[in-house]
Amino acid sequence: MDHINQKDRKTIIYIKNMVSRLGIAMVQSKLEALNLQYTGVFLGKIELSDPVSKADLKDLTELLRPYDFHIIEDQATITVERIKALIIDQILLSEDGPKPDYTKLISNTLGRHYSHLSQIFSNHEHITIERFYIGQKLERAMELLENEELTVTEIAIRLHYSSVAHFSTQFKHITGFTPKSYRQERPQIRKGRDAAINMEKILA
Numbered sequence: 001m002d003h004i005n006q007k008d009r010k011t012i013i014y015i016k017n018m019v020s021r022l023g024i025a026m027v028q029s030k031l032e033a034l035n036l037q038y039t040g041v042f043l044g045k046i047e048l049s050d051p052v053s054k055a056d057l058k059d060l061t062e063l064l065r066p067y068d069f070h071i072i073e074d075q076a077t078i079t080v081e082r083i084k085a086l087i088i089d090q091i092l093l094s095e096d097g098p099k100p101d102y103t104k105l106i107s108n109t110l111g112r113h114y115s116h117l118s119q120i121f122s123n124h125e126h127i128t129i130e131r132f133y134i135g136q137k138l139e140r141a142m143e144l145l146e147n148e149e150l151t152v153t154e155i156a157i158r159l160h161y162s163s164v165a166h167f168s169t170q171f172k173h174i175t176g177f178t179p180k181s182y183r184q185e186r187p188q189i190r191k192g193r194d195a196a197i198n199m200e201k202i203l204a
Contacts, residue, residue: 043085099160
């Protein structure tokens with residue numbers, strides 16, 4: 001179990017694709033079903049209070065598989081998933097505060113030069129960290145537009161765009177919709193939406 005970090009009887013397990021609050025709640029329920037005591041469940045990471053047996057790890061793997069969550073087995077993938085989790089967390093945490101310096105945060109948290117981490121991320125995901133950050137900001141913008149609690153201007157400010165025009169232009173370029181038309185045309189629950197984040201356009 002080289003991919004499982006066990007320190008001072010605490011076990012840390014990294015999970016691929018667990019990048020939402022809903023995913024955290026689902027993983028917590030699976031841990032409870034297996035009676036595994038956890039000290040924390042975060043984006044992309046589980047902290048258990050005790051070492052985990054091979055049998056429990058196998059059971060957890062099987063319970064997570066239907067949700068496309070996978071226990072990570074190599075260091076490069078762990079690094080990439082940690083970067084993703086940091087970015088998603090910072091987008092949410094910075095909405096009521098100053099614009100985050102995600103490059104400095106990533107470097108300081110992972111204890112390595114940003115250029116090295118950026119290369120690992122790009123080689124693994126075939127997209128830069130900056131482009132991933134843009135994509136996640138727009139995913140968050142979609143959620144805020146669907147909630148209808150904030151104006152387009154307030155959303156642009158909350159997500160630290162330099163102007164409403166910049167926000168609207170980037171949103172339309174990536175999704176094919178203006179923020180206003182997206183809000184008007186999309187249902188409250190996104191099921192197979194056509195206004196998906198277009199990764200080819202983010203790469204452009």
